[in-house]
Amino acid sequence: MRVITQHTTGGPEVLTIVEAPEPRPLPTEVLVRVRAIGLNPLEARLRAGEFPLIGPPPFVLGWDISGVVEQAQTGRFRPGDEVFGMPLFPRAARAYAEAVSAPALHLAPKPASLSHVEAAALPIxxxxxxxxxxxxxxxxxxxxxxxxxxxxxxxxxxxxxxxxxxxxxxxxxxxxxxxxxxxxxxxxxxxxxxxxxxxxxxxxxxxxxxxxxxxxxxxxxxxxxxxxxxxxxxxxxxxxxxxxxxxxxxxxxIAVDPDPVALRGLVTLVEQGELRVHVQETFPFERVADAHRLLDEGHLQGKLVLTI
Structure with missing residues (x-):
């Protein structure tokens, strides 16, 4: 699979797409084939080396995902289920990738009214x-x-x-x-x-x-x-x-965590028509550096999302 990694801290140009082995889900985890990745200002700060939340590079950024379950080591989801969430935060989830292994409790069924792009923009x-x-x-x-x-x-x-x-x-x-x-x-x-x-x-x-x-x-x-x-x-x-x-x-x-109760609360508001997430712009996976340049500028209206 392809992942976006960096071998040094710095500007958006340090983000590089490479080939990597697919993760293998552990018991209670699922393998998600990622369709969209939400971007957050925090990731721009980590990329730039402003603080070592996930240690020194090389590392793979990202937490917000939406996609389709491909393998399930748990009864909570089945292959083919559409899910979204913010797995593992603040530990590295390696979500800037085509596939992510995540604890099932850190994910929720994607509301039918949300596209993968909208769902990926919501978790954090x-x-x-x-x-x-x-x-x-x-x-x-x-x-x-x-x-x-x-x-x-x-x-x-x-x-x-x-x-x-x-x-x-x-x-x-x-x-x-x-x-x-x-x-x-x-x-x-x-x-x-x-x-x-x-x-x-x-x-x-x-x-x-x-x-x-x-x-x-x-x-x-x-x-x-x-x-x-x-x-x-x-x-x-x-x-x-x-x-x-x-x-x-x-x-x-607030030190946000991937609380499944809160995630279900968000799903309920979406399904009741009381919550929508605004995506200012989407970028293909290959243009992650361009997306990070916009993150660096600040003053966003809503969110930015990578698509795969």
Whole structure:
């Protein structure tokens, strides 16, 4: 099979397609013939060597997949089943490949309403948003939720999950993404290029930070007493957590994991018509470097996906 590997860290040009043996599924695992691979900003940072989550190169990036079961060492799936998921994270899943061996519990049946491209775009962003808002944030009907970066991968899914939970949603987004974010169901959209959210937003129950920088710290005054800041990008900031706690607020960081319960929750929302994933652009497997160049530029609307 073909895999996309790299022998050194660096720019998109270090990504190389090579031939490799197909993986053999262990008991409780399935071999998935991959049809589409979701790309995430994290993978661009790993490629560039910003931090050693999966060790030094050579390595194969990727976690988000959608495809067809080819071999099954478990009764959960049969050959021919269409599945999707985020196997093994944060360990290397080697998903930039034509075939992936994955624990069956880390996969779910692909909803019939989603193409393989759409399904591959959903796992990491969907699980991050679900675990941030449902598991950690405990969002319930009537809560006021602030989603930072509402037009991005995690943000655009988080808006829809919060609305499905019955929350009033405020989202930050650039002017070019305003209509997109409104169409997702956001009750209020703040153009962060023109307005300082910290001066205009108040009484938020749960704020979800998907941006990083000083966004989490600047969210402190927008929370109601006892409010909760959940961050997907500053989860290890002990000093910042202490600031929130001393002010009577809650602070939580998300370290997303391939939770089968949350994955089934996402499937349910999709099947109920309450969740869709937006794919900005698809690239054939052979153009992975071009896809990573776009990842490096940032400011994406939704997700990028490789197709096989």
């Amino acid at each position: 962003v969907g699980l991050t948003a679900w675990q941030g808002l449902v598991d950690l944030g405990g969002v319930t009907e009537g809560d006021r939720v602030l989603v930072h970066g509402g037009g991005g991968g995690v943000g655009h899914v988080a808006i829809q999950i919060a609305k499905a939970l019955g929350a009033h949603v405020t989202a930050t987004a650039g002017r070019s993404k305003r209509e997109f974010v409104e169409a997702l169901g956001a009750d209020e959209v703040i153009d962060y290029t023109a307005v300082d959210f910290a001066e205009t937003v108040r009484d938020i129950d749960v704020a979800l930070d998907t941006l990083g920088g000083d966004t989490a710290a600047r969210s402190l005054p927008v929370l109601r007493p006892g409010g909760h800041l959940v961050t997907a990008v500053a989860d290890d900031d002990v000093e910042l957590a202490a600031r929130f706690e001393s002010a009577g607020m809650r602070f939580s960081g």
